Amino acid sequence: MVNEYFKNRKTIRxxxxxxxxxxxxxxxxxxxxxxxxxxxxxxxxxxVTRDSEMKRQLAPHHFFQKMVSEAPVVLTFCxxxxxxxxxxxxxxxxxxxxxxxxxxxxxxxxxxxAQQFNTAAEMAGLGCCYIGTTTYNAPQIAETLKLPPMVLPxxxxxxxxxxxxxxxxxxxxxxxxxxxxxxxxxxxxRERIKALYAExxxxxxxxxxxxxxxxxxxxxxxxxxxxxxxxxEAFSKVFVDFMQAQGFKIPF
Amino acid sequence: MVNEYFKNRKTIRxxxxxxxxxxxxxxxxxxxxxxxxxxxxxxxxxxVTRDSEMKRQLAPHHFFQKMVSEAPVVLTFCxxxxxxxxxxxxxxxxxxxxxxxxxxxxxxxxxxxAQQFNTAAEMAGLGCCYIGTTTYNAPQIAETLKLPPMVLPxxxxxxxxxxxxxxxxxxxxxxxxxxxxxxxxxxxxRERIKALYAExxxxxxxxxxxxxxxxxxxxxxxxxxxxxxxxxEAFSKVFVDFMQAQGFKIPF
Numbered sequence: 001m002v003n004e005y006f007k008n009r010k011t012i013r014x015x016x017x018x019x020x021x022x023x024x025x026x027x028x029x030x031x032x033x034x035x036x037x038x039x040x041x042x043x044x045x046x047x048v049t050r051d052s053e054m055k056r057q058l059a060p061h062h063f064f065q066k067m068v069s070e071a072p073v074v075l076t077f078c079x080x081x082x083x084x085x086x087x088x089x090x091x092x093x094x095x096x097x098x099x100x101x102x103x104x105x106x107x108x109x110x111x112x113x114a115q116q117f118n119t120a121a122e123m124a125g126l127g128c129c130y131i132g133t134t135t136y137n138a139p140q141i142a143e144t145l146k147l148p149p150m151v152l153p154x155x156x157x158x159x160x161x162x163x164x165x166x167x168x169x170x171x172x173x174x175x176x177x178x179x180x181x182x183x184x185x186x187x188x189x190r191e192r193i194k195a196l197y198a199e200x201x202x203x204x205x206x207x208x209x210x211x212x213x214x215x216x217x218x219x220x221x222x223x224x225x226x227x228x229x230x231x232x233e234a235f236s237k238v239f240v241d242f243m244q245a246q247g248f249k250i251p252f
Numbered sequence: 253m254v255n256e257y258f259k260n261r262k263t264i265r266x267x268x269x270x271x272x273x274x275x276x277x278x279x280x281x282x283x284x285x286x287x288x289x290x291x292x293x294x295x296x297x298x299x300v301t302r303d304s305e306m307k308r309q310l311a312p313h314h315f316f317q318k319m320v321s322e323a324p325v326v327l328t329f330c331x332x333x334x335x336x337x338x339x340x341x342x343x344x345x346x347x348x349x350x351x352x353x354x355x356x357x358x359x360x361x362x363x364x365x366a367q368q369f370n371t372a373a374e375m376a377g378l379g380c381c382y383i384g385t386t387t388y389n390a391p392q393i394a395e396t397l398k399l400p401p402m403v404l405p406x407x408x409x410x411x412x413x414x415x416x417x418x419x420x421x422x423x424x425x426x427x428x429x430x431x432x433x434x435x436x437x438x439x440x441x442r443e444r445i446k447a448l449y450a451e452x453x454x455x456x457x458x459x460x461x462x463x464x465x466x467x468x469x470x471x472x473x474x475x476x477x478x479x480x481x482x483x484x485e486a487f488s489k490v491f492v493d494f495m496q497a498q499g500f501k502i503p504f
Contacts, residue, residue, distance in 0.1 A: 003375045006283035029432050031258035033425050036382045047433045054435055087449050090442045091471035096481035100488035104387050111363035119371055123255045130288045135356050146436040173285050180281050181299045183306055184398040190342045197339050219343035229348035236352035236503040251488040
């Protein structure tokens, strides 16, 4: 039986004034650390922001999304080979992790850890929101949080008790057959794609986005407004330069 | 209250002969798709392997780890911008996702999706194991599973009912203070690192690894045996070349 939680969960963007107890937060971070991790290495760290001055400093790096200033707790999850490197250096071992595969391992580890935190927190009655701007302004976030070399901010979660959970939209998702392939990948032709995205395109909220932005299709809202080429390319350059400056070379 | 599941979960490497019902598998994949995703884009796909000939073909790409041949179900989770691109092309929109930030978004999406699958499956009584070799041999796995451009295999999970759950080791984890930082990152000096890793180093199983491999510290088992520089660098080159061949340019 699939736990009912998974069918009903939703992202929470508005929080009540109730604080998140420090004991609960620590228990949840410990629970998250029980998630799978590459070779048991735990290639991650989490920086906890509660201080309002620190939230004020982080706000512009997240383009002033209100969740960052309004949530009682902001968590910045970081891919982290610094601790591993320091352990090696203290143990007569020569670390060798400034390469792309090690970056990928740390990316997987930190994301699995963040998602297990998200699940444990939601199950404990908290609400969370992933903030997608962390990799866009990674250099500035790293400076604010004083991240050393071999540490990269990857994922931010805002955390608090839900203010109006019923007012938060339920996520829309593609039909199962759009994402699941039996034995080999079944590529999509134009007709199948149109069918798979038909329900998404028909939703009132999505028709509204198309109209408000003066576009002729929902896909254009993504390509021209939400994730335009110029932003994608500018932020790609920033991140690639920054990850190499932090010590993760491409390819090594 | 933190759900007890999180404190007790463990990775399962040995499976009973009981099959995983197709209906349950589909429900779990649908439950996983309820996880957070970048802009609602669901930048992932999962390829389901049940066929024994397909497992035989995948086995060498995972260095013949027995979980891949023995588990009733093998799931290859892929970062996927192919479906999004096809949707754009069918909607008079010009896709612009062959860049590093889009790669990162898809990496996050697929990992969150895989981890939500892992949690939902474990809660439903199944056992799972992350197979860490997927990014090492991504080109061969992509060929076997017929992945088109803009699709990269990232994470593999083997799935089945646990054969001997009590015999599987409970994961060892660093103390909470090793991974959690208040307000800003507190870097580690040699003394603090030694203290944080002391318990890990003292475990019988880890002392055995050090001895069996003729090393003088546990960290050397990681740097010299498990994740050596030569492997890290060779597989980094393979993946970086492959991701660019699949259409994700660095930086764009």
